[in-house]
Amino acid sequence: MPNRDQITLHHTLTLRIVELTIVILAFAVALRPLFTNLPNVFIWVAVGNLILLMLVYSVIRRRLFPQWEFCLCLVTAVAIMLPTLAISGGVNSQLAFFLPLSPLLAALIGGRRESIVVAASLIPAIVLATVFSEHVIDLTGELYSQEKTIDRGFWLVAATIFSTVFAWFFLQRYDALTSKLKEENIKDPLTNLYNRRGLNIYFKKALDNAICSASPISLILIDIDNFKTINDQYGHDVGDICLVEVANLLSANVRRTDIIARFGGEEFIIILPYTNQEAAALIADKLRQLVSKNTFSPFAFPLTITLGITEHLQHNDNALKMIKRADKALYKGKDRGRNRVEPAE
Numbered sequence: 001m002p003n004r005d006q007i008t009l010h011h012t013l014t015l016r017i018v019e020l021t022i023v024i025l026a027f028a029v030a031l032r033p034l035f036t037n038l039p040n041v042f043i044w045v046a047v048g049n050l051i052l053l054m055l056v057y058s059v060i061r062r063r064l065f066p067q068w069e070f071c072l073c074l075v076t077a078v079a080i081m082l083p084t085l086a087i088s089g090g091v092n093s094q095l096a097f098f099l100p101l102s103p104l105l106a107a108l109i110g111g112r113r114e115s116i117v118v119a120a121s122l123i124p125a126i127v128l129a130t131v132f133s134e135h136v137i138d139l140t141g142e143l144y145s146q147e148k149t150i151d152r153g154f155w156l157v158a159a160t161i162f163s164t165v166f167a168w169f170f171l172q173r174y175d176a177l178t179s180k181l182k183e184e185n186i187k188d189p190l191t192n193l194y195n196r197r198g199l200n201i202y203f204k205k206a207l208d209n210a211i212c213s214a215s216p217i218s219l220i221l222i223d224i225d226n227f228k229t230i231n232d233q234y235g236h237d238v239g240d241i242c243l244v245e246v247a248n249l250l251s252a253n254v255r256r257t258d259i260i261a262r263f264g265g266e267e268f269i270i271i272l273p274y275t276n277q278e279a280a281a282l283i284a285d286k287l288r289q290l291v292s293k294n295t296f297s298p299f300a301f302p303l304t305i306t307l308g309i310t311e312h313l314q315h316n317d318n319a320l321k322m323i324k325r326a327d328k329a330l331y332k333g334k335d336r337g338r339n340r341v342e343p344a345e
Ligand SMILES: Nc1nc2c(ncn2[C@@H]2O[C@H](COP(=O)(O)OP(=O)(O)OP(=O)(O)O)[C@@H](O)[C@H]2O)c(=O)[nH]1
Pocket: 190, 223, 224, 225, 226, 227, 228, 229, 231, 235, 236, 237, 238, 239, 240, 243, 264, 265, 266, 334, 338
């Protein structure tokens, strides 16, 4: 299912393609008669196509039928191309060389399915136009040659297949790249945990789910104690190593369904779905003990953490209020001597 950004991108691409087609057609109408002596019917067909395209353009620009933009373009393309191809010699028409571009354009403004649909209808049409080419009216009056027709039909089919396969690879690469960018956008580059943006997305989902299923959900806010002294004495690079190691230790010891994020400098947050405050306190204490029993960085520093915990309340509660309560509890823990778990009141 395409998201809103993808729909906007497809809409913009469709507009640009229609605009370009209008420009090319307008040039053809204005300049072609100056260089070639064509029957008047060509000019009238081109003018008719231009008017049709401008109508389609205004429909797309005003977003009158956003769901049907692709179908509208497809039907217009068929309505424009078929008569033009028929009167200018079918596969022998110069216009036919634009046909293999269609699956690629369809992939850009639609997707894989649209590209395949276009290619699957185009290839039999080219084959039929090649087989029955003798019966196609050619108003340009070019001399008919079966050999040339079959040769052109062959290359048109080959180019259409090429463009479809290329579109497929292009979309594969595009999807991989966009999902990598999406992932990078929500991850903290140092610890590889979720950043604030990732936390917001997944916390909201987990909270909505907890409210819908009337299940408990808890939050643990964690701060490394006296972290400044490590930075001050050994430098930020050693501090960074400690942060990564603490992050790895915490994430290795929470459930797969829990959401762990870097909340700020040396602060982490864990969202625990299906967990009430009592259970969260046990998990928090397990994490506290784990950190205090470990040593960090090549210098084997001992570290401790202070943890504030809270649970989602039944009435008038939200993510921000939960974080504020846990933050308050955390700072109470710091005041009470650090290396402890402090439940919110
Ligand atoms: N190395 C490193 N340090 C960071 C990073 N982000 C924040 N810090 C450091 O974390 C330290 C936080 O210091 P404080 O807020 O004073 O807290 P603290 O020294 O841990 O003391 P308490 O929280 O009161 O126990 C500061 O020295 C920040 O520079 C980071 O990405 N890398």
